Amino acid sequence: DGGITQSPKYLFRKEGQNVTLSCEQNLNHDAMYWYRQDPGQGLRLIYYSQIVNDFQKGDIAEGYSVSREKKESFPLTVTSAQKNPTAFYLCASSTSGQGKETQYFGPGTRLLVL
Amino acid sequence: RKEVEQDPGPFNVPEGATVAFNCTYSNSASQSFFWYRQDCRKEPKLLMSVYSSGNEDGRFTAQLNRASQYISLLIRDSKLSDSATYLCVVTPYNQGGKLIFGQGTELSVKP
Numbered sequence: 135d136g137g138i139t140q141s142p143k144y145l146f147r148k149e150g151q152n153v154t155l156s157c158e159q160n161l162n163h164d165a166m167y168w169y170r171q172d173p174g175q176g177l178r179l180i181y182y183s184q185i186v187n188d189f190q191k192g193d194i195a196e197g198y199s200v201s202r203e204k205k206e207s208f209p210l211t212v213t214s215a216q217k218n219p220t221a222f223y224l225c226a227s228s229t230s231g232q233g234k235e236t237q238y239f240g241p242g243t244r245l246l247v248l
Numbered sequence: 249r250k251e252v253e254q255d256p257g258p259f260n261v262p263e264g265a266t267v268a269f270n271c272t273y274s275n276s277a278s279q280s281f282f283w284y285r286q287d288c289r290k291e292p293k294l295l296m297s298v299y300s301s302g303n304e305d306g307r308f309t310a311q312l313n314r315a316s317q318y319i320s321l322l323i324r325d326s327k328l329s330d331s332a333t334y335l336c337v338v339t340p341y342n343q344g345g346k347l348i349f350g351q352g353t354e355l356s357v358k359p
Contacts, residue, residue: 165345176252176335176349177292184344192346224291231345234280239291 137161138240140225145245147212147219155210155243157225163238165231166208170194171222180223183208184231212245220247249274251348254336258354265326269353271319271336278348280339281312283321285332286352292335295321326357 138159147153159166165184169177179192183202197216202208208227212219222244226237254271261267273281281298296303298310298319309322319336336350 167346169347169349174351176351177347178349179346182344182346190344222289226347228345234339235345236282236294236297237345237347239293242291 138225138227138238140223140240140243142243143241145243146248147245148248150214152211152213153245155212155223155225155245157208157210157240158206159208159225159227159238159240160206161227161238162205163227163229164205165228166202167226167228167237168192168198168200168208168210169224169226171224177224180210182231219245221245250350251275252336252338252350254334254350254353256353257333258356260356260358261326262358263326263328265357266322266324267326267355268323269321269334269336269355271321271350273317273319273336273338273348275338275340275348276314276317277341278317278338279341281319282337282339282347283308283310283319284335284337284349286335287332295334323355326355328357328359331355331357 141156167182168180181200183189199211225240228237229235283295284292285295286292298312307324333352
């Protein structure tokens with residue numbers, strides 16, 4: 135089965151803790167993306183990567199970090215600097231990141247702060 | 249002004265009704281346009297791409313007016329299974345393929 139997987143489905147973070155959200159794809163896509171969705175709002179872009187070992191900040195990158203060491207994997211770390219991390223986090227991928235192709239989304243991770 | 253704005257919801261309609269969603273975007277250099285569907289607590293899934301010539305997929309018709317920077321989605325003969333949030337999505341030119349989402353319009357189809 136080809137697709138995008140995200141884990142865990144639910145994640146709880148304590149104050150001052152860094153947590154890492156996993157995103158893996160076996161679609162052989164070059165581009166990968168992280169979005170955040172808050173209740174009643176559209177998705178907002180956190181980071182994106184068009185190729186291995188390269189990534190760019192999106193619209194709300196503060197308090198987050200990413201890496202792209204492998205084509206299949208694009209983990210997102212929510213650092214303690216992110217003061218309002220409770221949200222639904224969605225990872226997506228597309229063929230090349232040129233803008234005209236479809237982005238496919240993973241099932242998402244819900245992050246809650248304890 | 250938000251980059252992508254949609255009709256505020258929710259839309260509550262009976263089965264069989266025709267419903268239309270509207271969306272406007274602010275960046276005239278936008279290059280690609282989509283409608284995504286998002287079920288409650290799930291990930292968005294592509295419903296259809298939108299072209300200037302208009303396109304139809306069964307009961308769904310999408311239109312793009314570049315001059316007015318306006319996108320629409322028409323659903324005919326609505327089904328209970330059409331209940332979801334519909335997201336208008338735009339891709340700006342030369343920005344790594346990132347998607348700009350509207351806030352979504354919730355549709356509830358009642359028996």
